[in-house]
Structure formats: C-alpha cells, structure tokens
Amino acid sequence: MSEQAQILFASKDNCCFFKLHGELRYTNATGMDDLIERLFSKPVSCQQVIIDLNEATFIDSTYVGLLASLARYCQQQQLPKPTLFSTQSEVNELLYSLCLDQAFQIVEQSTSPAAELSSVMPGHYSEQQQGEMILRAHQALIDLNYKNKAEFQPLVDLLAQQLK
Template sequence: MSCGTIKFAEQDGTFVLKFIGEVRLTLCSALDATIQRMFNSSNFSSIVIDLTEAQSIDSTTLGLMAKLSILSRQKIGLLPTVVTTHPDITRLLNSMGFEQVFNIIDQPMTCPECLEDLPSQDQSEEVVKAKVLEAHRILMDLNESNREAFRDLVSALERN
C-alpha cells in the first residue's frame, strides 16, 4: 500500500489541492482543516482538485470533497473543478454522482501559466433566479437610490 499525500497551493484566490497515491482517512483531518482555511480566506475565488497522480480515494475523502463543493457553491456560487486522467478514478467519481457537483475534466494542467478559464456553469432557472435576487438585494442595501431602482424587480422575483 503506497502512502498518500495531499499538496496544497494558493494563488490570487485560486486554491489547488493535488492528491497523490492512496488518499485515505489518515489525511482527512488535514484536508478538513485546509477546506476550512480556504473558505475563511477573504480572496477565495475558485478551487481545482488535481487527481492525476491519485491511485485511490476512500469514501471519507470523497465525502470531504463533496463538502468542499457544497461550501464552494454556498460561498461563490461555482462548482470546483476536478482534474482526473485515470479511468478508475473517473469511474469512481461518476458513480458517486460527482459530475453533478464538480466540473470534471480530463486534461492535466501542465503549468500555472497554462491555466484557462474554468468551464461555465450550467445552472437551473431557479438557481439563476436566486442569484439575480440575491445580487439585487445586495445592490438595494447599498443606498436609497438603488433601493428605489430595484424595488419592483425584486418584488417581481420574490412573487415568482
């Protein structure tokens, strides 16, 4: 059994976790603490989980990955990206339904300079409506002029 490790990096609000080897329960306390640190960061903007060197991932780790996705959607409204090039790992993620809570890609990142924009998010009409409503409520809270300008729109969104 090979020992697993999780590497971590952050640059300009993008957090990268790289799982290497057999990632198991023994690494989960450190992973959970890192997840909390990421979401407490004031400049948090995205997450990439690189699984290109992972040999196996246990269910506890998968549960923490799902937690990470839920928190990401709550904090910034975006799904994290998972990079996997191993068919067994990809099959595991799909069997857990992770394609619904992560953007799963199969192209490894070769260097930080080669990063591209994250894939766009396919969101339901209800989710989009909630985001629009939230954004306009925030605008309304900024000043009285905005409150007047957006009152009718917010009222209409709240009724529907």
C-alpha cells in the same frame, strides 16, 4: 504496496489549487479536512477551486465526501463549480458513480500547476474527531444525491450513534 498519500496546496490570484497524490484514505484525510475547514471558516479568498487527482491511485468514500463538502462550500459562497482533473479511470468511475459530476466540472486531462505547491501536513485528530470527520464527509455525500443516501445512510446512522 500502498503509495503514501500527499496533499499539496497553493493559493494564487484568488485560485485555490489542490493536488492529491497516492492512496487517499480516511486514515490520512485529516490534513485535507483541516485545510478545507481553515479555508472556508472565514470569508473566502478562493474565487476558483481546482483539484488535481491525476496522481491519486485510490480514493475512499471519506475523501470523496471531503471533496463533496468542498463543492458545497463553493456553492454556499456562490463560487463557480470547482474543477476536478483526473485521468485515472478507476478514480473517475468512483466519482461518477457517487454523482460528483453534479458538483464538479470533471476534466479528464493532465495539469501543470501555475503556482508552487506547499505540502499539507496531517492534522492530529483524536479518535472522536476522526469519527466526526468521517461522519461529516459521508453526510456531504448523502446531501449531494439521493442515490448516495441509500448507500451511505446506514453508515452515517451507525457513526452518529457511536459518536454520542
């Protein structure tokens, strides 16, 4: 039985806190993509970014790519590396295998949010917009590490061709 994905968010004292819950798949990634775009399309009020994956039961490459793009935004804004909390061994194995430890401070322990979290609703994307989101996410994975390029370049090339 699949567990419903949920994205929770809070911004307090210049800290942006994301809590991701359940099965994180490209089919439910539009809310996260919208939130990242909104947060970083203007001067950033986040001086620190924290992501809690302790309740994530599954994460696909599109979601990992969205996390990579979030780390890239932080780097571009000259912010500290985002902190990512995860006690899920399968999730951690994926994060390390895709080199997210280069872009995040990964902490394998529980969290307790210091702020009240609000639920982020999914965005309404057309098929074209969803394809563009998947392409951007996988491009962010490729940009993160050369090893990822070998794994995801064929998918990126195929998506880019289909989206023309």
